[in-house]
Amino acid sequence: MPRFSIIVPVYKVQGFLRECLDSVLGQSHGDFEVIAVDDRSPDGSGAILDEYAARDDRVRVLHLPENVGLGRARNAGLARAAGDYVLFLDSDDHYTPGLLAAVAARLAATGDPDILVFDHVRTHWWGRGGRSEAADLLAAAGLETFGIRESPQYLNLFLVAWNKAYRRSFFQEHGLQYAPGLYEDAPVTYRSMVLADRIACLDRIGVEYRQRRQGAITKTPGRRHFDIFPQYEGLFTFLEQRPDLDWARPLLLERALDHMLFVLAREDRVRPADRGDFYREIRSFHRRHLPEGGFPLPDGWRGVEMRLLASAPYASYAAARGLRD
Structure with a gap:
């Protein structure tokens, strides 16, 4: 059983996909599987996934028979995950070097909490931005774990799937699934945060969050x-x-x-x-x-x-x- 299952839903990202996958496969911590879900992408993304799977047995590819959207593509990958923890990574974004080693170390130091949250940075075509607005909250948590009832300010952390590591048994126990449509992150994030007994934070930039000039459906x-x-x-x-x-x-x-x-x-x-x-x-x-x-x-x-x-x-x-x- 791998320590991490990293689920990467893929649709119309052939220009970004190699950078995304390379950022995962090049991590210093190698105890993971990548479940790449080809959401019936009409470009060359599916072929790129097959190429990576052929040369690295940590990559498993699921080709969906029809396009189902981001939320249900994540669900399809989750159903095949075997890791202790599940992470979601959008296929136009990428990990920073050393992220998984830092996540593994913090999970060990905090006794395997239900959720671990880490930071991100926005990257634009002209360059990289600064730390997110959540940086102070992440730093304030230190090595402590907490619940939202006692620390409600942590509901202000960025509302996305890809800045967290979820204990897979916790995710399954509570039947967490992503719904179709936009803003699918919201109900899962908030539901998981209020259900979690123990949440930990990692004061580290883990994801380069690409700000696309066109093609991003949330900005259309x-x-x-x-x-x-x-x-x-x-x-x-x-x-x-x-x-x-x-x-x-x-x-x-x-x-x-x-x-x-x-x-x-x-x-x-x-x-x-x-x-x-x-x-x-x-x-x-x-x-x-x-x-x-x-x-x-x-x-x-x-x-x-x-x-x-x-x-x-x-x-x-x-x-x-x-x-x-």
Whole structure:
């Protein structure tokens, strides 16, 4: 059984794929398997995967019979994973040298937590950016492990699949799966974070997150960005079935609203003609999930900003944009 299973969903990335795979196969820590999922890519990506698998037996390739999208491609790879920990890597990004050795060492030092989170850096065509906004949080964690109930500020870590190592048995025990559509990272990330008993952090840049000038679907304006609403509805449907997680509902509602506002504010996501409809969806989501009178502030959460009353966080944005119910 390998220490790590690294799942790489692949679609229309033939220009980036070799750099991605080389960054994994060149790691100093070699106890891993790569499960590359060809999501019926119409370019030469599938052939590149077969080439790598032919020369390195750590690479296993799954060619899907039809295109299923990023979330379900990850699920397909996860079903074949055998490692102690599962990592997801997007095929246009790549690992920094020494990442897996550092992850292995931190997991050993923290007693194999449910989740380990590490940092990333954005890379543009003109060069590399600086540390992420999460750097201070990652540094503050040190070698300690924590749960979100006691450390809710860690819900502000970057909301993606590829900056974490998940203990595979934890992922399977809780039936975590990625849903179809955009923003598939959100429900899995938040669900896993509130379910985890022990989370650890690694204050190290592990992923070079490529900022593509074109071709990135999350930066293409259109109605597909309305996928964010069913994604979060799925998360809150799960919470309704888990009264033991009632403590997490106000935190996750605040995070959901913040994410929706971020998408609404981006001109490369929601078209001007769709802004009114998107805003009304936010209002509707808020009304459905905020109890009358708001949430009480739980014991021990002094200093945690809840922003969930009538002066909701989107009010000032809506006034500035001239949006109406």
